[in-house]
Amino acid sequence: MINKSAHELHSLLSSKRVSSLELTEAVFARIDQVEDKVKAYITLTKEEALRQARAADARLKAGNNITPLTGLPVAVKDNMCTQGVLTTCGSKILNNYLPPYDATIVAGLKSAGAVIIGKANMDEFAMGSSTENSALYPTRNPWDLTTVPGGSSGGSAAAVAADEAVLALGSDTGGSIRQPAAFCGVVGMKPTYGRVSRFGLVAFASSLDQIGPLTKDVTDSAILLGAIAGHDEKDATSVDLPVPDYRKALIDDVKKVKIGLISNLLGDGIAPEVKLAVKAAAEALAKLGAEIVEVELPSFEYAVSTYYLLAPAEASSNLARFDGVKYGHRSGGTKDLLNMYYNTRREGFGPEVKRRIMIGTYALSAGYYDAYYLKALKVRTLIKQDFEKALGKCDVLISPTAPTVAFKVGEKTADPLAMYLSDIATIPVNLAGLPALSLPCGFSGGLPIGLQIIGRAFAEETILRVAFTYEQNTKWHTQKAKL
Ligand code: GLN
Numbered sequence: 192m193i194n195k196s197a198h199e200l201h202s203l204l205s206s207k208r209v210s211s212l213e214l215t216e217a218v219f220a221r222i223d224q225v226e227d228k229v230k231a232y233i234t235l236t237k238e239e240a241l242r243q244a245r246a247a248d249a250r251l252k253a254g255n256n257i258t259p260l261t262g263l264p265v266a267v268k269d270n271m272c273t274q275g276v277l278t279t280c281g282s283k284i285l286n287n288y289l290p291p292y293d294a295t296i297v298a299g300l301k302s303a304g305a306v307i308i309g310k311a312n313m314d315e316f317a318m319g320s321s322t323e324n325s326a327l328y329p330t331r332n333p334w335d336l337t338t339v340p341g342g343s344s345g346g347s348a349a350a351v352a353a354d355e356a357v358l359a360l361g362s363d364t365g366g367s368i369r370q371p372a373a374f375c376g377v378v379g380m381k382p383t384y385g386r387v388s389r390f391g392l393v394a395f396a397s398s399l400d401q402i403g404p405l406t407k408d409v410t411d412s413a414i415l416l417g418a419i420a421g422h423d424e425k426d427a428t429s430v431d432l433p434v435p436d437y438r439k440a441l442i443d444d445v446k447k448v449k450i451g452l453i454s455n456l457l458g459d460g461i462a463p464e465v466k467l468a469v470k471a472a473a474e475a476l477a478k479l480g481a482e483i484v485e486v487e488l489p490s491f492e493y494a495v496s497t498y499y500l501l502a503p504a505e506a507s508s509n510l511a512r513f514d515g516v517k518y519g520h521r522s523g524g525t526k527d528l529l530n531m532y533y534n535t536r537r538e539g540f541g542p543e544v545k546r547r548i549m550i551g552t553y554a555l556s557a558g559y560y561d562a563y564y565l566k567a568l569k570v571r572t573l574i575k576q577d578f579e580k581a582l583g584k585c586d587v588l589i590s591p592t593a594p595t596v597a598f599k600v601g602e603k604t605a606d607p608l609a610m611y612l613s614d615i616a617t618i619p620v621n622l623a624g625l626p627a628l629s630l631p632c633g634f635s636g637g638l639p640i641g642l643q644i645i646g647r648a649f650a651e652e653t654i655l656r657v658a659f660t661y662e663q664n665t666k667w668h669t670q671k672a673k674l
Contacts, residue, residue: 193217193354194671197263197411200357204251204262211251211262214357215244215306218264222308222355225674230330231340231350233269234277235309240264243306250304259414261304266356268347269310270317271402272391273297280393281313281325281343284539285519294391295426296360296402296419303418308356312346315541316510317367317395319343320613323604324543331600332374333672334638338597341371341613347405348375352672358415359405364395365498366593366617368403369629373592373641376631376672378412378658379405381617383648384624385430387416388423396505397428399498399621408668409630409658413437416651432649440652441659446480448657451585454485455492456616462595468633468640469591472661476589479660486585488577493570494619495611500554500567501622506544507551513539546607575623582625582647587657590616592629592641616643626651630658631667639667 192200192214203209219237226232247262267273270280272290274297279285293301300307314324322330322345332340333353340349344361348371351359361368363381372379380403387402394400404415417438422431452473457466477483515521515535522534540548554563581588593613603610620627625645632642642661646654662668 193221196407197357197414198259200263201259205257207251211244211247211306212241214262215240215264218308218356225353226355228331228336228674229333229349229353229355230328231311231346231353231355232266232309233279233281233312233327233346236276236307240306240308247304247306258303258418260300260418262306264306264308264357265300266308266311266347266350266359267297268344268361269313270362270393271297271360272393273307273310276310278310278393279327280317281315281327282539282541282544283326283520284513284535288519290391292391295388295423297391299419311344311350311359314343314345315544316393316506317343317362317364318506318543318547320366320370320610321603322346323600324541326541329600332597333674334376335597337599338638339374339600341374341593341597343367344405345371348372348377348379351375351377351405351407353674358411360402360419361405362392362400362402363621364399364502365621366614368405369617369627369641369643370593370613372405372629373639374597376639376670377405377407378409378628378630379403380412380416380628380651381620381626382416382420382651383626385428386626386649386651387419388421388426388429390423390425394509396502397509398505399502409655409662410438410441412628413441413655435652437652437655440655442656443660443663444480445476445657445660448481448587449585450476450481450483450657451486451581451588452483453588453590454487455489456590460594460612460615461591462635464635465591465595465640468635469589469642472632472642473589475665476657476661479664484585486581486588488581488619490570490573490577491619494574494622495615497567497570497574497622498618499550499611500563501571503547503551504554504564505551507548507555510544510548543607571622574619578619578623578625586653588645590643590645592616592643596635596638596640620645624648626654628654628658630662633667634670
């Protein structure tokens, strides 16, 4: 039962062949079995989950107010506020933080009748690509426990891949949903900037952050996106556009769809087996009737450098609020305020977060602002224009999600630049605010490879249609990690 998709389980639940309580208990039994190895969660909320499952069963029994999520177990990344439930962001500085409110998307899940299993592990403040920057412990990849699950939403992706949750939510600032989805062989979608409310998501880089689904298949991605998308008056950046029924976009047909294969993401630095798998996916889509053309987006060369000025600049400002006064950890024993700030931040933040705060503060400082921050903003516009040109000619663009399959635990921890390059294909999409999805398109050495599909702003439906067609006509998504 626990390895089924959300839409399969929804029919079992609504026809009363399974109860939400049985399902939720089965997921917790699975967690007991494998969590020691995977470490996907920071906090499990079993009692509350069982209570929510019973409430969902009552709702299913009464037969009204049933949504596609009613009774389904969901994991939530630990940077989304959950009222009264520990929300650490994978950081020591928030090791005791109990939010007084729910993030809008968490409140939405609850009112849809979903069952929240717990809070998923992550790189500290979502800074990282392997979940090794979690202050608690690293998460492991269910396909091979000696490799990383990707990051920063590694806990969410691993939980879905290991059947420790049916669905999960992650956040994506530079690839943190799509890259772990690729590494763990699941489907991950970063919606258009503004499509999903960020109220109650602890901010990393506010002009880039977006919440999105991690799921077992494309249909589940459409369902979960539909449940979280929409305008929120508490988030001024959320857009007031109607939310389509994304399931209607799940059409097994790509005839007349024009797909641009991003040629400069199939060059140096991309592993040969990844290139092969992505080219094979393009051929498969061509056989299904799509028109494939090669496109070049030359400014991508500057995307990683641009991101590593803008994201740290925003982070240095956003993280100023963690000073021991209102939130989380406070250093004891200091007599004056300034040293309390210093010590709290010294003790509370890990090395990668400190590195970002320093880079960001430097990039924003008087005298360097024009040379770095402002210049990066201008390059961001060039990257956007490259996308506009390519997406003016094509309905969607495709590329590898990540340059390699999952790497070994510890392989890149000593070399931040090598780690940053894991996001070479995902970062440009955040800089342009566009939607993109990753889904499995092959294996290398027993590890999954991800295909990235990028669309026009608010055209998640086109992405879903291409992804669904590819999935219906291939078998990659039917393979499971053998733990
Ligand atoms: N890996 C990138 C970083 O470290 C992206 C992280 C994210 O998307 N949250 O910043």
